[in-house]
Amino acid sequence: MKSFLEQNVSPESLITLFSQAPVAMCLLIGDDLIIQNANPQILELWGRDLSVIGKPLFEALPEVKSQGFVEIFDNVYRKGEVFNGNKLSIFLEKFGNFEEHFFDFIYSPVYNDVKKIIGVSVVATEVTNQVISERKLKESEYRFEDLIKNSDYSTAIYRSDELYIELANDLMLKTWGKDASVIGLKLEDALPELEGQPFIGILKDIFKTGETYTATEDRVDLVVDGKLQTYYFNFSYKPLKNANGEVYAIHNMAVDVTDLVIAREEIQKREERFRDLADLMPQFVWTCDKDGKMTYMNENWYRYTGFDKNEDPADGVKRIIKPEVYEQVEVVWEESLKTGNSFEMEYQFLDPDNPNVYRWFLGRAAPAFDENGDIKQWIGTFTDIDDFKQLQTQKDNFLGIASHELKTPLTSLKIYTQFIEKNLVKKDDLKNAEVARKMDGQIDLLTILISDLLDVTKIQNGKIQLNESEFDFDQLTEEIVAEQQMTSRHKIILHPSIIGTVYADRHRISQVMSNLISNAIKYSPDADQVIVSTEVKDNKVTFTVKDFGIGIPSDKHKKVFEQYYRVSGSKEHTFPGLGLGLYISSEIIRRSGGRIYVSSIEEKGSDFCFEIPKSKNVQQNA
Secondary structure (H helix, E strand, O other): OOEOHHHOOOHHHHHHHHHHOOOEEEEEEOOOOEEEEEOHHHHHHHOOOHHHOOOEHHHHOHHHHHHOHHHHHHHHHHHOOOEEEEEEEEEEEEOOEEEEEEEEEEEEEEEOOOOOEEEEEEEEEEOHHHHHHHHHHHHHHHHHHHHHHOOOOEEEEEEOOOOEEEEEOHHHHHHHOOOHHHOOOEHHHHOHHHOOOOHHHHHHHHHHHOOOEEEEEEEEEEEEOOEEEEEEEEEEEEEEEOOOOOEEEEEEEEEEOHHHHHHHHHHHHOHHHHHHHHOOOOOEEEEEEOOOOEEEEOHHHHHHHOOOOOOOHHHHHHHHEOHHHHHHHHHHHHHHHHHOOOEEEEEEEEOOOOOOOEEEEEEEEEEEEOOOOOEEEEEEEEEEOHHHHHHHHHHHHHHHHHHHHHHHHHHHHHHHHHHHHHHHHHOOOHHHHHHHHHHHHHHHHHHHHHHHHHHHHHHHOOOOOOOOEEEEHHHHHHHHHHHHHHOOOOEEEEEOOOOOEEEEOHHHHHHHHHHHHHHHHHOOOOOOEEEEEEEEEOOEEEEEEEOOOOOOOHHHOOHHHOOOOOOOHHHHHHOOOOOOHHHHHHHHHHHOOOEEEEEEEOOOEEEEEEEEEOOOOOOOOO
């Protein structure tokens, strides 16, 4: 707003601009900074009404005079300097309360046609909520930093794709064989011995892919105590993302398993040394014969459980493991025995010191082979990962809380956007009304993403509930198809059967229907139609959505229902989303007593289907 008259802007146009602008604006004229014009937005920010029009600024807002604004306005009005304020703290008396607020604003000189400054224009935005949120986030970061420093795992955080070491706890420094002086350095400068090893490249790739990287028993050569030594770690590189989904740092958590790897190698070479070494391991170490019969448990197991060493170790495991998962563990273990593939599974053991309390353990086992390549025994471990699982729970709780807290401001934003759109339409400003309409659409998309995050946290915490009742399945199908058709250029063709009444959660089933149809539309950009069909047979209702899109490789059919799975490869950037919709849908259908599946041919299209019981026996035993 350098010169109004140069732009041939009439006073009437200026007044209209100020009153309709979506940001807070005002015009101050003369040496006394008379409030010539102020739109409703800035009056709201000031906590004033129209009575301040015509008054000097410091008479209308006397409380700001002592906060440095006399000098600021003098530099703008006398010297022609533009002043930019970013998150500037200002104390205002609004509605009887003297409170601190934060603003982004620009003060610009206003010139007449002879290049003389005649006033100051003000454009302002209140960012108080943002500043408060940033403060809370900073507090959360401090707590997170404290959690890392006190973690029982080697933990570090690397900032930016230059991999500056922002944080490393004492365990990680000890693992590196370094002291705190490396914090703030680039990782490659702090640990030059990593040159020629893959880790720097893997970390930098995560800033591009945004995908977590995990490794088990990976070899690392480190200079410790002045010598280059070989270590083995189970570790993860977890990307930390901002609100825009951009990776800004990487969280590295590592467990030194060097002793375990060395122990396994020694076991294969010299069986007689195994037990003495295994007894020194912090994990529970065990062996089984080739048929899966448990033959050995290390001393740490008996110290933890207090069991009799003469007891069959398998009986002890069955007694201490959480009963409801024992059969599932048996199935996975039998599959490993059958195929010869390594066994790995998480489950809970009873804490002997706390009755009715269970701790999470990671069970792993690998086959040991004889000289003929046949399995001669299995060597396994139980590793206490309860603290790590608690960290995961804290992360899930944070996602749930953050998602829930975002819903309120989003609702307000939607109301404001719709209000602006209606006003623009009334003023026949259809171009800006269309912009407001698009904003409203983007808010809807963001609301869906947040709802998905909330659903995931509910599923993981076992809090998702189904409110089942009888409803007309045919009517619901027609409603969902009609709703999806309103926002899609694809022709949605419905081939219904007469289903009738179904006993399920109407809202959740509609959520699954909408997700399957919207996915079919999204992943078939070059097609012009999708087909929806329903069928009932043997008390099972089937809902199918057929598209003619990119299809899914056969080895990925099951993965599409996994959490955060998205289309990979060169097309990944084309299809936005968190990869949660099908995961949530599969959980809803599973909890409804049904199943969800896909039939697909790459580049030909996909058929996504779900089946649910048409009716259920809701009677309970007395």
